[in-house]
Amino acid sequence: YNREKLSDVMISSSEAVIYTxxxxxxxxxxxxxxxxxxxxxIGKLHTKIALxxxxxxxxxxxxxxxxxxxxxxxxTDEKGIGAIIAPNFALGAVLMMKFSQMAANYFTDVxxxxxxxxxxLDEPSGTALKTAEMISAVREAKMxxxxxxxxxxxxxxxxxxxxxxxxxxRLPGLIAHQEVMFGGDGQTLK
Numbered sequence: 001y002n003r004e005k006l007s008d009v010m011i012s013s014s015e016a017v018i019y020t021x022x023x024x025x026x027x028x029x030x031x032x033x034x035x036x037x038x039x040x041x042i043g044k045l046h047t048k049i050a051l052x053x054x055x056x057x058x059x060x061x062x063x064x065x066x067x068x069x070x071x072x073x074x075x076t077d078e079k080g081i082g083a084i085i086a087p088n089f090a091l092g093a094v095l096m097m098k099f100s101q102m103a104a105n106y107f108t109d110v111x112x113x114x115x116x117x118x119x120x121l122d123e124p125s126g127t128a129l130k131t132a133e134m135i136s137a138v139r140e141a142k143m144x145x146x147x148x149x150x151x152x153x154x155x156x157x158x159x160x161x162x163x164x165x166x167x168x169x170r171l172p173g174l175i176a177h178q179e180v181m182f183g184g185d186g187q188t189l190k
Contacts, residue, residue, distance in 0.1 A: 026053040062126020087126030101134040107182035115169040115177040123168035
């Protein structure tokens with residue numbers, strides 16, 4: 001590397017510029033990448049503006065709808081640049097989702113329990129939704145539990161996505177955690 005060139009691009013924290021207008025930031029700095037970890041509404045807006053300016057977005061914000069994702073995919077195709085929108089960047093979480101998809105080929109009954117701090121805005125989490133989506137891709141939708149079961153309190157059995165039950169726990173002190181539980185005759189897999 002060229003030490004002179006490297007020193008030209010390095011700035012001290014006292015010289016960092018903070019922008020409140022993303023368009024102004026892109027116009028003045030011409031970045032290659034945008035990292036967004038905000039909210040679905042702001043994340044979608046930032047992602048669209050980034051793509052329109054030729055900036056590649058890396059988005060860890062969850063809560064995008066299928067139509068949001070389709071719109072953003074069309075924009076990436078139109079602009080000829082890539083984007084990453086991932087519910088979770090942790091290697092363990094990515095492997096857990098993939099392993100769950102593999103297990104769903106052998107276990108058709110599954111429930112997902114995810115836990116987060118009480119300030120998390122979405123429930124279930126994007127990771128839980130993506131896990132259920134990946135499982136649904138290889139598992140035929142089915143209703144789980146006793147056919148005559150009755151929820152005494154609505155929601156006691158969790159949300160239902162294609163027969164997969166998703167449970168969200170929100171408490172102070174919790175950090176992101178997810179457990180996928182599969183059940184079969186005389187056996188379980190977590």
